Amino acid sequence: MTLIGLxxxxxxxxxxxxxxxxxxxxxxxxxxxxAAVTVGISISFGxxxxxxxxxxxxxxxxxxxxxIVNARFGLDPIGASIVALPAFYALGAAIxxxxxxxxxxxxxxxxxxxAFFFGILFIxxxxxxxxxxxxxxxxxxxxxxxxxxxGVVDLPLRMxxxxxxxxxxxxxxxxxxxxxFMGRAIMAVAQDQLALQLMGADPIRIKRxxxxxxxxxxxxxxxxxxxxxxxxxxxxxxxxxxVFAICVLGxxxxxxxxxxxxxxxxxxxxxxxxxxxxxxxxxxxxxLLLLTLALRPAGLLGR
Amino acid sequence: MNPAIRSGTxxxxxxxxxxxxxxxxxxxxxxxxxFAGYTVLQFIVLATAWNILGGYTGYVNFGTAAFFAxxxxxxxxxxxxxxMPVPVLAIIGAVVSxxxxxxxxxxxxxxxxAFFAIATLALAVVxxxxxxxxNYVGGARGAxxxxxxxxPGLALPYIQYLFLIMLALAVIAxxxxxxIERSKLGYGFAAIRDDEMAAEASGVPTLRLKLIATTLSGxxxxxxxxxxxxxxxxxxxxxxxxxxxxxxxxxxxxxxxTTSWVGPLVGALLLGTVQQVTTVTISSAVNLxxxxxxxxxxxxxxxxxxxxxWQRLFRKR
Numbered sequence: 001m002t003l004i005g006l007x008x009x010x011x012x013x014x015x016x017x018x019x020x021x022x023x024x025x026x027x028x029x030x031x032x033x034x035a036a037v038t039v040g041i042s043i044s045f046g047x048x049x050x051x052x053x054x055x056x057x058x059x060x061x062x063x064x065x066x067x068i069v070n071a072r073f074g075l076d077p078i079g080a081s082i083v084a085l086p087a088f089y090a091l092g093a094a095i096x097x098x099x100x101x102x103x104x105x106x107x108x109x110x111x112x113x114x115a116f117f118f119g120i121l122f123i124x125x126x127x128x129x130x131x132x133x134x135x136x137x138x139x140x141x142x143x144x145x146x147x148x149x150x151g152v153v154d155l156p157l158r159m160x161x162x163x164x165x166x167x168x169x170x171x172x173x174x175x176x177x178x179x180x181f182m183g184r185a186i187m188a189v190a191q192d193q194l195a196l197q198l199m200g201a202d203p204i205r206i207k208r209x210x211x212x213x214x215x216x217x218x219x220x221x222x223x224x225x226x227x228x229x230x231x232x233x234x235x236x237x238x239x240x241x242x243v244f245a246i247c248v249l250g251x252x253x254x255x256x257x258x259x260x261x262x263x264x265x266x267x268x269x270x271x272x273x274x275x276x277x278x279x280x281x282x283x284x285x286x287x288l289l290l291l292t293l294a295l296r297p298a299g300l301l302g303r
Numbered sequence: 304m305n306p307a308i309r310s311g312t313x314x315x316x317x318x319x320x321x322x323x324x325x326x327x328x329x330x331x332x333x334x335x336x337x338f339a340g341y342t343v344l345q346f347i348v349l350a351t352a353w354n355i356l357g358g359y360t361g362y363v364n365f366g367t368a369a370f371f372a373x374x375x376x377x378x379x380x381x382x383x384x385x386x387m388p389v390p391v392l393a394i395i396g397a398v399v400s401x402x403x404x405x406x407x408x409x410x411x412x413x414x415x416x417a418f419f420a421i422a423t424l425a426l427a428v429v430x431x432x433x434x435x436x437x438n439y440v441g442g443a444r445g446a447x448x449x450x451x452x453x454x455p456g457l458a459l460p461y462i463q464y465l466f467l468i469m470l471a472l473a474v475i476a477x478x479x480x481x482x483i484e485r486s487k488l489g490y491g492f493a494a495i496r497d498d499e500m501a502a503e504a505s506g507v508p509t510l511r512l513k514l515i516a517t518t519l520s521g522x523x524x525x526x527x528x529x530x531x532x533x534x535x536x537x538x539x540x541x542x543x544x545x546x547x548x549x550x551x552x553x554x555x556x557x558x559x560x561t562t563s564w565v566g567p568l569v570g571a572l573l574l575g576t577v578q579q580v581t582t583v584t585i586s587s588a589v590n591l592x593x594x595x596x597x598x599x600x601x602x603x604x605x606x607x608x609x610x611x612x613w614q615r616l617f618r619k620r
Contacts (some may be wrong), residue, residue, distance in 0.1 A: 051417040053365075053424065102603045110416050111561075114363045115553055119599035122550050126592040201607040237546070241425030248418070279436055279443075286422075286429040293418055294410050 018152045019077040023274040024267060025153045031266025032163030033228060035170055035259045036221040037239055038246040039229055043173075043214035048098065048189045048207055048255035055245065056236035057124035062088065062222020063137075063231040064128060070139040077139045078165060081223035085216050092215025095120070096208045114220070121236075128233035136230035142225060162224035167259075169220055173257045174211075186210040190253060238282055243290035250297030260300060264288075309349035309540040310482050317474045318617040325470060329463070341534060343575035344469040345527050349465055350555035350567035351476040355483060355514045357553070358561030362416055366407075366423030369430045370400040370521045372543035374528025379538055381441045382448050384410075393529040400525020401518045408517035413510060416456060426511030431544045449533040465530050476523050480564035481523065492516060523554075547591055554598035560610030561599075569609055585586035 010060060037059060044052040062081055069080035105114040141158040185206045186195050193203045225231060246265050250257030263275035269281045292299065328336050332351065349367055356362050374396030381387055381395060389577045407426060413418040435443045454464040491512045494502035503509045530536045559570030576593065581590040605612050 012486040045417070051420065053421070091588075098603065106606070111357065111361050111363055112557075112606055114365075114417070114420055115557055116599060116602045118363075118365060118550065118553060119595050120597035121604065122546070123592065123599065124559055126595060128594065130588050157327075233547075238428060241428050244425070280432060283429045283432040286425040289422065289425055290410055293414060293422065297414050297418070 019274060021153055023270045024098045025155070026159070026274075027267030028263055028271030029155075029163045030270055031259075031263035032166045033159070033221075033224050034262035034266055035241060036162070036166035036217065036224055037182040038243045038250075038256045038258050038262055039255065040174060040214040040217040040221065040257060042245050042250075042253065042258045043186075043217075044211055046247055046251075046258075047186060048210055049190070049257050050096075050211060050213075051114055052117050052211075052214070053240060054121040054124065055116065055214070056239040057121040057216060058091075058218035059222045059225060059239065060128065060231060060233060060236040062219040063226040064132065064222070065219070065221040066226050067139055067231070070141070074140075075133045076141050077227055078161070078220070084219045085095040088219040089212045089216040092212035093208050095215065099211075100204060100208070113234045125236065128206055132233070134232050134234070136232045137226070138230040139223075139226050141227065158227055159286055162227050165220070166224060169217065170255055170259055173217075177255065182206070182209065187253075190282055208243070221243040232286035240280070241289060242285040245292070247296070248289060248299055253301070257300055267277070309478055310478070310485065313481055314474070314478045317478055321470045321474050325467060328466065331464075332360045334462055337462045339579045341466050341469050342579065343572065344466070344473045345531075346551055346555060346575040347473045347568060347571040348432035348469070348476045348527040349524055349552040350559075350571040351473075351480050351564065352520045352527065353552040354556040354561055354564075355523070358556050358566065359483065359492035360513055360516050361421040361491065361497065362412070362513065362516070363553070364423045364517075364520065365420055365549050365553070366426045367524055368544045368546060368548040369423070369427040370404065370515075370524035370550050371528035371531070372427075372430060372434070372540075373400045373403060374511070374525030375531040375538060375543045376434055377525070378441050378529045379446045379448060382532065383439070383446075386451075389465070389530050389533060390471075393468065393472065393526045396525040396529030398525075399520040401522030403419045404517040404521025405514060407521075408514045412513045412517065414508055414589065427544055427546075427549070431540050434540045436595070441538065442506040443540060445537055445542075446532070449538050450533050461533070465534050469527075472523075472526055475526075475566060477564055479523065480567075484564060487536065488512065488515065503589070547558065547594070550591070550594055551575075554594050554601075556608070557598055558608055560608030562607070563610065566608050566610050574608075 037056075040055050040058075041052065044050045046056065063086065065084050066077040066080045066171065069075050069083070070077050075083075099116065103116065111169055143161055146157045148155040148157065148160070174182075185196060185201050188199075189203050189206045196203050196206070197224070241258070242265065246258060246261040248261075249264065250259070250261030265285055268288065269284050272284050273281050324340075328340055345551045349371065352370075353364060353367055356364050374393075377396045377399045378392045380467040381392060387395075396438065401427075406417070407422060434440060440446055450461050454461060457464060483492070490505050491502070491509075494505075494507050495509050495512060499509055503525050528543070531543070535542065555570035557570070558574060559568065560566030565620070574597070578590045581593060601608060607614075
């Protein structure tokens with residue numbers, strides 16, 4: 001009896017060990033999804049210095065498009081979001097053009113640019129409320145209710161699929177930014193616009209492309225979101241604190257930093273939800289954001 | 304002329320206008336005038352408060368709802384803890400929100416202006432989380448705040464009393480804004496707005512000035528929130544932290560014009576009245592859509608607001 005007690009951990013300890021392992025795994029899965037939500041902001045805010053606080057609203061828009069296509073045609077939500085990519089790209093290009101002509105060109109971006117994006121956030125949210133109401137919407141796909149079990153760890157596919165897709169998207173974007181001419185030009189426009197001009201590239205065009213890509217990521221992130229949880233128009237707000245916390249924590253303009261920041265926030269939130277209750281989770285990102293700003297504003301992998 | 308005397312005259316003029324407004328509302332002889340008027344006056348305070356930081360120094364605060372709700376929840380707390388007259392509660396609300404503004408500013412204002420804006424946006428979410436989890440002030444369910452039957456010392460219906468208080472708060476807010484504008488503080492703020500680096504280099508204590516602006520602005524917002532639980536009777540986290548406070552307090556100065564106290568006043572009167580009408584005649588969601596569209600339209604087409612348009616039309620250069 002005592003021997004068994006010495007060799008095997010006692011039941012309570014085992015339970016908490018399971019709980020811990022599951023909390024870490026849930027956090028990593030959540031973090032992978034957060035990376036997809038944040039990568040758009042990492043490009044627009046981190047690289048282009050455009051404080052697009054409307055980004056979460058575009059993600060919710062992406063969720064609703066995935067929802068409509070899924071409900072009408074039974075298409076997989078992620079497939080639907082890939083079909084919608086060009087539309088989001090065009091939307092992003094149009095918004096950047098307005099932003100450039102109205103604010104960047106006139107040199108007024110700090111105050112009015114922020115108000116502009118806040119207005120867009122608001123208009124998108126209210127339009128969605130007027131069109132779809134405030135009911136929660138969800139999508140259907142074969143894998144959503146399935147779950148894999150590896151040892152004691154649960155891997156719900158509803159979390160795993162978005163996480164893996166998100167990692168793929170991040171890897172593709174990182175390759176694009178570091179290996180192609182256009183990607184390098186985007187990284188360069190952040191550092192020295194004039195030098196880029198001297199190399200014969202048009203910085204406005206490059207910024208437009210980069211911003212359009214950042215909005216296009218919202219289409220995919222929106223589909224991931226509605227796979228993970230039911231969506232209603234105002235939940236986008238919960239993500240504003242999160243995305244900027246991750247973006248700042250990881251270091252502005254660094255995609256690997258974004259991934260690390262997202263995983264960290266995912267784990268911390270998962271622990272908070274497991275050990276203190278899910279109603280405290282929204283406060284975590286803000287605490288993390290304030291701590292980062294106070295202690296290391298450049299972020300973990302900051303330039 | 305001595306600026307102190309001019310400020311004195313200005314406050315007096317404000318008080319006279321306020322007295323006329325109150326007499327006019329009483330003459331209308333309809334309680335709805337007071338209900339609608341209270342909301343418009345509340346927006347005047349919020350828009351003016353927002354503009355002290357946003358318009359004068361150029362730092363955007365998206366957390367109006369947070370500061371407003373802090374004032375409102377301070378009232379709920381003291382209503383249960385130890386009931387006090389509404390003007391005292393307004394002062395308490397101002398102190399609480401002012402201190403939170405100071406703390407927020409201290410942590411984020413040394414950085415790029417965008418960080419402050421983002422932090423204020425997140426502040427609303429966090430404070431809402433705290434309130435939702437705090438049972439003493441009602442938690443997620445909300446809290447009933449029963450109005451006292453009568454107003455001590457005044458023979459007024461309670462809604463008229465609240466209207467009067469909000470009128471006084473509006474006068475305080477506008478007078479504060481105008482006094483700042485004409486003072487050394489105001490010039491310091493304008494220097495930060497135009498070029499913070501240059502201001503810092505010429506010896507303007509930028510951090511201290513920004514902290515003063517944040518504290519004052521937050522305090523006025525908290526003050527506006529303090530009477531709110533008595534006005535609405537039943538305070539829920541979602542109504543105290545409603546995003547419409549944030550969007551309105553930004554849209555109103557932007558539409559009116561951000562460089563002087565006149566802008567937020569004009570914007571709040573105009574937009575506040577339009578909203579009262581559309582809420583009654585169409586729906587409150589449509590009314591919010593209108594605010595959003597006007598905000599975006601104005602920042603693109605008329606960056607200096609109605610005041611700017613007016614000056615362009617009538618002032619020869």
